[in-house]
Amino acid sequence: MEHAGNGRQKARPGRLDRGIVMRAALNLVDEHGLEALSMRRLGQVLKRDPMALYRHAAAGRKEVLAGIAELVLDELQPFADDTHWQTQLRRIAHELRRVCLLHPNVVPLLVTGPLSTPLGLRPAGTLKPLEQILGILIRAGFGPADALHVYRTFYGFLYGHILNELQEYVADPEENEALLRLGLYRLPLRDFPHLRRLAPELLDYDGSEELDQGISILLAGLGQQLSHR
Amino acid sequence: MEHAGNGRQKARPGRLDRGIVMRAALNLVDEHGLEALSMRRLGQVLKRDPMALYRHAAAGRKEVLAGIAELVLDELQPFADDTHWQTQLRRIAHELRRVCLLHPNVVPLLVTGPLSTPLGLRPAGTLKPLEQILGILIRAGFGPADALHVYRTFYGFLYGHILNELQEYVADPEENEALLRLGLYRLPLRDFPHLRRLAPELLDYDGSEELDQGISILLAGLGQQLSHR
DNA sequence: GCCTAATGTCTACACTGTAGGTACATTCAC
DNA sequence: GTGAATGTACCTACAGTGTAGACATTAGGC
Numbered sequence: 001m002e003h004a005g006n007g008r009q010k011a012r013p014g015r016l017d018r019g020i021v022m023r024a025a026l027n028l029v030d031e032h033g034l035e036a037l038s039m040r041r042l043g044q045v046l047k048r049d050p051m052a053l054y055r056h057a058a059a060g061r062k063e064v065l066a067g068i069a070e071l072v073l074d075e076l077q078p079f080a081d082d083t084h085w086q087t088q089l090r091r092i093a094h095e096l097r098r099v100c101l102l103h104p105n106v107v108p109l110l111v112t113g114p115l116s117t118p119l120g121l122r123p124a125g126t127l128k129p130l131e132q133i134l135g136i137l138i139r140a141g142f143g144p145a146d147a148l149h150v151y152r153t154f155y156g157f158l159y160g161h162i163l164n165e166l167q168e169y170v171a172d173p174e175e176n177e178a179l180l181r182l183g184l185y186r187l188p189l190r191d192f193p194h195l196r197r198l199a200p201e202l203l204d205y206d207g208s209e210e211l212d213q214g215i216s217i218l219l220a221g222l223g224q225q226l227s228h229r
Numbered sequence: 230m231e232h233a234g235n236g237r238q239k240a241r242p243g244r245l246d247r248g249i250v251m252r253a254a255l256n257l258v259d260e261h262g263l264e265a266l267s268m269r270r271l272g273q274v275l276k277r278d279p280m281a282l283y284r285h286a287a288a289g290r291k292e293v294l295a296g297i298a299e300l301v302l303d304e305l306q307p308f309a310d311d312t313h314w315q316t317q318l319r320r321i322a323h324e325l326r327r328v329c330l331l332h333p334n335v336v337p338l339l340v341t342g343p344l345s346t347p348l349g350l351r352p353a354g355t356l357k358p359l360e361q362i363l364g365i366l367i368r369a370g371f372g373p374a375d376a377l378h379v380y381r382t383f384y385g386f387l388y389g390h391i392l393n394e395l396q397e398y399v400a401d402p403e404e405n406e407a408l409l410r411l412g413l414y415r416l417p418l419r420d421f422p423h424l425r426r427l428a429p430e431l432l433d434y435d436g437s438e439e440l441d442q443g444i445s446i447l448l449a450g451l452g453q454q455l456s457h458r
Numbered sequence: 459g460c461c462t463a464a465t466g467t468c469t470a471c472a473c474t475g476t477a478g479g480t481a482c483a484t485t486c487a488c
Numbered sequence: 489g490t491g492a493a494t495g496t497a498c499c500t501a502c503a504g505t506g507t508a509g510a511c512a513t514t515a516g517g518c
Contacts, residue, residue: 038505049467054507056465061506111392112337119397119431120412127416127424134423144423145430152393153386153443160389163340164381168348183349187356194363194373195356201374202348214382221450267474278498283476285496290475 016048021057022067029068029105037064069109070125075099081132085140086219092133093158093215094208100162101207107166111159129155141226150222161214165207177203245277250286251296258297258334266293298338299354304328310361314369315448321362322387322444326436329391336395340388358384370455379451390443394436406432 024045029037039061043050058064076099079091100107119127130151137147180203184196253274258266268290272279287293305328308320329336348356359380366376409432413425 039507040505051468051507052466108337108341111340117396118409118412120409120415122412124416124420127421131421131424134427138423144427147423148427148430149439149442150446152390152439153446156389156393156443157382157386158389159392160385160387161381163388164385167346180347180349183347183351186349187353191353192356192360194367194376195360198363198373198377201377210378210381213378214385217379217382217447217450217454219450220453221446221448224449224453225446268476269474280476280499281497 016046016052016056018057018067021046021053022064022071025064026068026071026103026106030103033105034065034108037061037068039064065109066113066123068106069113070123072099072103072106072110073125073129075102076129081136085136086223088136089133089154089219090212090215092129093154093161093211096129096158097162097165097207097211100166104166107162111163154218157214157218161207161211165205165210168205168207245275245281245285247286247296250275250282251293251300254293255297255300255332255335259332262334263337266290266297268293294338295342295352297335298342299352301328301332301335301339302354302358304331305358310365314365315452317365318362318383318448319441319444321358322383322390322440323437325358325387326391326394326440329395330436333395333398336391340392383447386443386447390436390440394434394439397434398436 021042025037025042028042028045039053040050042064043053046053053064054060058067076095079088079095081088100110133151133154134144134147137150138144142150180199184192184199187196189196250271254266254271257271257274268282269279271293272282275282282293283289287296305324308317308324310317329339362380362383363373363376366379367373371379409428413421413428416425418425
């Protein structure tokens with residue numbers, strides 16, 4: 001699969017580098033979850049001594065995790081920024097959603113990883129979306145400070161939606177239905193009247209549609225704020 | 230600290246129960262972070278054999294984590310629901326924010342914990358806010374299905390904001406300032422013009438204010454959606 | 459050739475979650 | 489009371505984990 005056959009002499013196991021290690025780690029996490037990522041297992045996958053990873057790729061497990069997150073964010077595809085700012089925001093949202101759904105196991109890293117990593121020290125790749133959105137908003141007429149607030153609201157909502165959607169999403173829909181019904185009927189009707197009535201709606205969840213609706217609400221609010229000044 | 234001196238005979242170490250264990254675990258996580266929570270260390274704090282925990286409190290570490298999350302959510306204080314629906318939503322938001330800031334180390338559990346726990350199987354305590362907000366929205370005039378969508382948007386935004394705020398928040402503000410300046414000046418001006426200009430605004434972050442602004446945007450959008458049907 | 463620096467490999471330590479067994483205490487039926 | 493049954497406590501053991509440190513091997517420069 002991987003095996004970037006570097007053309008030096010010591011090509012026996014295929015020379016190791018940071019990129020290869022990180023990609024292997026991402027594969028591992030995608031397939032077997034975050035907990036499956038251990039230095040030893042990673043070494044096993046790469047057919048290398050676990051300690052070799054420390055020399056080439058990372059100073060420790062944490063750094064591997066950070067590397068994975070960065071790798072996933074690098075999958076975000078850039079856009080031409082010629083359309084209306086609202087459609088641009090919409091596109092960005094769907095693009096982030098797309099990438100996150102491709103790597104659901106990595107999402108916890110994305111949302112909680114940068115915790116306690118001060119903004120100034122984050123890798124440039126992580127800051128690009130921020131800069132991009134600031135640009136869009138400022139060109140749309142927001143003042144720089146307002147643009148920052150709006151960015152936070154927008155991105156906050158975005159991450160929130162993605163977390164929501166990942167919770168809603170369950171592998172097997174049929175099992176999901178059974179579980180849901182069982183679970184809901186367990187709840188006392190007097191305490192959870194609305195929730196129990198909404199069982200059918202809970203079952204057909206369309207994440208993309210849901211995201212669009214949320215953004216529409218946000219944009220309506222934003223438009224209003226923009227015109228009121 | 231804990232030591233609920235139960236009045237039986239074998240009161241030497243003070244009889245163990247699930248509540249005590251969970252509270253001790255929460256303390257541990259609050260003070261030393263999620264990684265510090267191990268069954269062995271928890272046993273040490275409680276002066277019990279680690280294996281005793283398995284008998285009394287939980288089937289494993291995962292269950293302890295779930296218990297912690299539940300415990301934190303139980304700290305949410307209920308409201309009288311007599312005011313305007315918008316003020317109610319605002320209160321709920323601030324209340325959740327308050328509790329999360331009290332237990333920042335637990336937030337990752339709250340946002341990613343219920344992942345892959347189907348909605349129907351979550352503990353009733355976790356579902357109460359959902360039911361509550363559905364009620365508020367339906368009484369405000371939303372149809373049940375719309376109320377569900379709005380709930381998702383609202384809660385998604387809420388969790389997103391909290392994650393954002395926890396990222397912004399750093400222990401020592403002075404160090405924060407130094408780091409930020411250092412970090413931002415490292416970024417090439419041509420690629421990050423807006424971000425570098427916003428350094429001062431990045432420094433004084435008021436989470437409560439920020440949350441309020443976001444909610445205002447949301448509510449403006451919601452009001453518009455509500456009147457358009 | 460040899461010297462230096464980089465790289466690979468192995469061992470070892472201090473941890474982790476938790477299955478399984480054993481010794482003790484308490485409780486209940488009679 | 490006695491005996492059985494049940495619950496509790498504790499220990500040991502196993503298969504993992506991250507990673508520091510020492511050692512062997514190799515590559516490159518001269």
